[in-house]
Amino acid sequence: MExxxxxxxxxxxxxxxxxxxxxxxxxxxxxxxxxxxxxxxPEPNGYLHIGHIKSICINFGLADKYGGxxxxxxxxxxxxxxxxxxxxxxxxxxxxxxxxxxxHEYYASDYYQNLYEIAVRLIEExxxxxxxxxxxxxxxxxxxxxxxxxxxxxxxxxxEENLRLFEEMRQGKHPEGSHILRAKIDMSSPNINMRDPALxxxxxxxxxxTGDRWCIYPMYDFTHPISDALExxxxxxxxxxxxxxxxxxxxxxxxDGVEHTPxxxxxxxxxxxxxxxxxxxLLNLVKLGIVTGWDDPRMxxxxxxxxxxxxxxxxxxxxxxxxxxxxxxVVDYSLMEFCVREDLNKRAKRLMVVLDPLKIVIDNYxxxxxxxxxxxxxxEEENSPTHQIPFTRELYIxxxxxxxxxxxxxxxxxxxNEIRLKxxxxxxxxxxxxxxxxxxxxxxxxxDPLSKGGTTPDERKVKGTSHWVSASEGxxxxxxxxxxxxxxxxxxxxxxxxxxxLNPDSLVIVPDAKAEPEILKARRGDYLQFIRNGYFTxxxxxxxxxxxxxxxxxxxxxxxxKLKLKMEQE
RNA sequence: UGGGAUGUAGUGUAAUGGUAACACUGCAGAUUCUGGUUCUGCCUUUGGGGGUUCGAGCCCCUCCAUCCCAGCCA
Numbered sequence: 274m275e276x277x278x279x280x281x282x283x284x285x286x287x288x289x290x291x292x293x294x295x296x297x298x299x300x301x302x303x304x305x306x307x308x309x310x311x312x313x314x315p316e317p318n319g320y321l322h323i324g325h326i327k328s329i330c331i332n333f334g335l336a337d338k339y340g341g342x343x344x345x346x347x348x349x350x351x352x353x354x355x356x357x358x359x360x361x362x363x364x365x366x367x368x369x370x371x372x373x374x375x376x377h378e379y380y381a382s383d384y385y386q387n388l389y390e391i392a393v394r395l396i397e398e399x400x401x402x403x404x405x406x407x408x409x410x411x412x413x414x415x416x417x418x419x420x421x422x423x424x425x426x427x428x429x430x431x432x433e434e435n436l437r438l439f440e441e442m443r444q445g446k447h448p449e450g451s452h453i454l455r456a457k458i459d460m461s462s463p464n465i466n467m468r469d470p471a472l473x474x475x476x477x478x479x480x481x482x483t484g485d486r487w488c489i490y491p492m493y494d495f496t497h498p499i500s501d502a503l504e505x506x507x508x509x510x511x512x513x514x515x516x517x518x519x520x521x522x523x524x525x526x527x528x529d530g531v532e533h534t535p536x537x538x539x540x541x542x543x544x545x546x547x548x549x550x551x552x553x554x555l556l557n558l559v560k561l562g563i564v565t566g567w568d569d570p571r572m573x574x575x576x577x578x579x580x581x582x583x584x585x586x587x588x589x590x591x592x593x594x595x596x597x598x599x600x601x602x603v604v605d606y607s608l609m610e611f612c613v614r615e616d617l618n619k620r621a622k623r624l625m626v627v628l629d630p631l632k633i634v635i636d637n638y639x640x641x642x643x644x645x646x647x648x649x650x651x652x653e654e655e656n657s658p659t660h661q662i663p664f665t666r667e668l669y670i671x672x673x674x675x676x677x678x679x680x681x682x683x684x685x686x687x688x689x690n691e692i693r694l695k696x697x698x699x700x701x702x703x704x705x706x707x708x709x710x711x712x713x714x715x716x717x718x719x720x721d722p723l724s725k726g727g728t729t730p731d732e733r734k735v736k737g738t739s740h741w742v743s744a745s746e747g748x749x750x751x752x753x754x755x756x757x758x759x760x761x762x763x764x765x766x767x768x769x770x771x772x773x774x775l776n777p778d779s780l781v782i783v784p785d786a787k788a789e790p791e792i793l794k795a796r797r798g799d800y801l802q803f804i805r806n807g808y809f810t811x812x813x814x815x816x817x818x819x820x821x822x823x824x825x826x827x828x829x830x831x832x833x834x835k836l837k838l839k840m841e842q843e
Numbered sequence: 844u845g846g847g848a849u850g851u852a853g854u855g856u857a858a859u860g861g862u863a864a865c866a867c868u869g870c871a872g873a874u875u876c877u878g879g880u881u882c883u884g885c886c887u888u889u890g891g892g893g894g895u896u897c898g899a900g901c902c903c904c905u906c907c908a909u910c911c912c913a914g915c916c917a
Contacts, residue, residue, distance in 0.1 A: 287857050316917050351916060408915055415913060419845045422913090453915055463846040465913050474915040493917050517847055517912050539848085541910095546854085594866065596856040598849095601910050605854050608867050618880065653880075674877090684878085695876055727876050738877040 289597040291331065291538060295339055295508060305533075309341030310507045313367070313374075314381075314497070316348045317359035319552035320567035320574045321366045323588070323609075327543040330592040332510055333372040344504055345374035348381045350496050352480035362567065366575035370585045377504075381496050382482045384503055388491045389443070391499060391528060392454060392472055396435045398529070401472060402428055403438040404455045411453075414460070415468055421461035422468045428457065442475055445488045449475045454489075458524065466521050470494050494518060498525035498535070506535040512542040513601060543595060544603045547760040548573050558759070571759045578758070587616035606760075622650040625662065625695070625740040630669035632715040632744060635700060638666040643746060646696040646726070663746035664697050674739045675716055677705055684736035686716070692737035699724035699735055 288296065298304050311332040315321060321329075336343035345367065349355050367374070395401035404427045406414060416422030430438075442452055454473035462468055472495045477488050498521075501509045509522070515537070522537045549555065550573055558564045558572070568576035578588070591612040595604050625648070645661040670686070679687035686692050691701040700718040707713055723729050727738075 289856090293859090314917090318917080348917065354916075404915095411915075412913075417845085417913060421845090450915065455915095465846080468913085471915055476915085490915095492915075497917085513848070514911055515917090519847090541849085594855075598856070600849055600855085602849095602855060605867065608855070611867060614879095652876090682878090693876060735876090736878095738875095740877065 290599070291335060291508070291510065291540065291597055292338070294538060295335060298507070299339065304507050305505070308507070309336055309339040310344065310505050311336050311341065311510060312344040312346050312501065312504065312506050314346040314348045314500075315363055316351070316354070317356065317363060318351070318354040319359060319556050320362050320572075320576055322550050322552070322555060322572075322574045323545065323548070323578065324543045324550045325366075326370065326575065326588050327592050327595065327597075328510075328512070329367055329370060329372060330589055331540065331597060333367075333374075335508070335510070341507070342377060343372070343374060344377040344379055344506070346379045346381065346500060346504070348493075348497070348500075349480070349482065350381050350490050350493065352476065352478040352490065355481060357481050362576060366579075369575065369579055370589065379500070379504060380482060381491075381500050382480060384496070384500055385483060385487055385491070387503060388496060388499060389489075391530065392491070392495070393436070393439065394530060395456070395472075395528065396439060396454075397432060399432060399457070400528075401435070401454055401456050402430055403435045403442070403452050404428070404469075405452050408450060415465065416460070418465070422465075424460050425455070425469070428469070439473075442473070442489050443487070445477070447475060449477060451475065456495075456524070464517055464520055466494065466517050467524070470521055494521040495525055498522040498537075499528075499531060501535040502526050502531050502533045505533050509535045509537045511537060511539055513539045513599065514542075515539055539599065540597050541599055541601045543592075544601070545573075545606050545609060546603045547606055549759055549761050564759075573758045582617070583613050584616050584620075587613045590616065619653050620651070623648070623652070625742055627669045627671055627740070627742045629672040630742075631672040631675055631713065633668045633670050633700070633741070634715055634717050635666050635668070635698075635720045636703070636717050637719045640666055642666065643743075648696050662696065663743045664694075665743040665745050667744040668694070668741045669744055669747070670694075670739050670741045674737075675702070675713070677713065685739060686718075686737065690737070691721075691735050692739055693724070693727055693735045694741045695738050696727055697725075697741070698722070698727075699729065 295304075295309060299307060299309075313329055313332045315325065333343045335341075345364070347360055347363070364378075392401060396403075402425075404411065404425045406425050406427065411425070414423050414425055438447075438452060439454055441447055442454070452475065453471050455469045455471050458467045458469055460468045471492050473489045473491055475488060476490050478490075479485055480487065480490075498509075502525075515522075516539050519537050519539075525531070526534050544550070549558075555567070555572060555574065558569075559567055564572055567574050568580055570577055570581040572578075588609075591609050594608060594612065642665065644664045646664055647659045648662050649657045649659050651657045674692075675686045676683055677688065679690070684690070684692075686700075686702050688702050688705070691699050693699050698720040700720045702716050702718050704717045705713055706715045706717070721729065
């Protein structure tokens with residue numbers, strides 16, 4: 274221990290592949306002004322989910338690390354699916370994570386005029402044409418994965434006719450689906466994305482930002498690279514499924530007149546086992562009313578996990594631990610739980626709440642007496658604040674903290690056994706009161722007055738300690754306990770019948786416990802940690818007007834449940 | 844079976860031609876005013892086969908496996 278300082282702490286400098294690319298580009302003067310510019314380009318067609326956190330952390334993180342910047346760009350080129358509500362939510366979620374795009378908030382729709390002009394220029398140069406094939410015909414002409422496609426019969430239209438048609442498309446003179454602007458690349462390319470990709474389609478849809486000004490909208494393969502170029506993006510980082518689009522990206526940034534040439538790099542998206550992470554499916558859960566909204570605490574959306582009490586720090590730590598690579602893997606849910614637990618353990622305020630109450634009557638404690646004990650908010654914290662907890666003759670403890678016939682290795686309350694009520698007294702169980710059906714209604718105990726504060730003069734030890742709540746002084750709260758996020762039975766990505774797969778794993782518990790000072794405190798916000806194996810969060814009143822809800826954030830290692838199972842098997 | 848990518852403990856990620864490692868999980872033990880926390884220990888790894896090299900997870904060849912692509916979505 275005295276040699277600590279002499280130990281050479283090996284600086285861990287291993288870089289991920291993107292950092293290596295950037296450092297190499299920087300070292301070789303390939304970055305204009307040495308300013309790394311990335312972008313996070315979500316389509317505002319839904320709420321951001323946990324998977325997006327990886328992309329956000331990579332793009333904003335890289336910009337931070339290398340002293341550049343990251344633009345927020347809303348990729349709004351499909352007016353039928355996009356909504357202002359989503360834009361607001363996206364911005365809130367990124368900010369919650371602690372990232373700031375400053376003044377660099379852009380919209381693909383800001384570039385509609387530029388894009389249009391570039392398209393006209395492509396037509397003039399004979400590099401794009403108006404195709405009048407139907408969607409079905411186009412598909413047929415495209416060929417298959419193993420067979421080359423054929424040129425559209427409209428491919429050789431004159432430049433004049435193409436120009437006229439495209440202009441008419443813009444003016445709304447043609448119905449949706451009648452014409453489409455395509456790039457002339459190569460119908461026999463083994464890469465299907467290069468078989469004369471569509472550039473512009475007709476859509477008589479109202480756009481939330483441009484209204485009815487346009488009725489032709491540019492496609493991703495055209496919009497994205499040019500938006501990147503226009504914004505001076507140096508490193509355009511996306512997920513693996515766009516690898517096949519990189520040639521199209523390079524084609525677009527090579528168009529005459531497009532000044533800046535960004536480069537696209539791809540990384541593996543985040544998959545977490547049993548977690549449903551597809552905007553389409555999440556939207557479905559919302560539409561079908563299976564959840565209360567995108568921010569339902571069971572949803573793996575950023576707003577959902579925020580409501581359950583996950584912290585941005587924990588999620589960023591999680592992403593850091595997952596790493597960045599090109600391997601399509603599936604991360605264990607338990608790693609995310611670990612990160613949340615680790616963070617919450619350091620900062621969560623501990624409050625005692627009984628979720629599944631069992632009444633305890635202390636026969637030798639005076640009726641009507643109320644005594645207060647001091648509890649610390651967070652034992653992990655030095656000089657942690659304390660608060661007073663009322664103790665009375667009748668209390669509630671957790672139902673699982675009592676067993677009439679104890680299992681092996683059970684050292685909580687059972688007839689004849691002595692345990693400690695945290696911060697208060699030692700009690701010993703004597704007798705049990707049951708109803709006709711044999712359900713335990715209450716347990717009668719006696720307490721040791723000398724054990725006040727949780728220790729005794731003779732320093733005898735007890736093996737069990739339980740949390741408790743006063744029956745008369747406590748407050749009743751409506752609690753909804755969520756175990757995990759919506760999980761699928763499919764360990765990889767959720768598939769077809771994911772709705773059947775979903776295991777809500779939630780239950781409603783209404784504890785009988787009544788007002789306690791610490792519960793009132795909790796109601797003002799923050800983390801509420803408690804219980805043997807779990808952390809709980811209480812939503813702040815502000816964010817859930819009228820819906821006081823308890824959310825159990827994570828299930829800790831369910832060691833108790835496992836032990837119980839083991840004992841049952843023995 | 845066209846093209847593009849990827850294979851390192853159960854999972855994720857390092858090792859950039861020089862002793863295969865870190866974290867999570869799992870298992871065991873110690874501590875403990877909650878069977879939590881904390882601490883300690885253990886288990887398990889380079890997809891297969893060739894080649895180059897004094898030396899290969901890394902370079903070459905080959906086989907195998909997995910993922911992505913046939914929207915007028917992004």
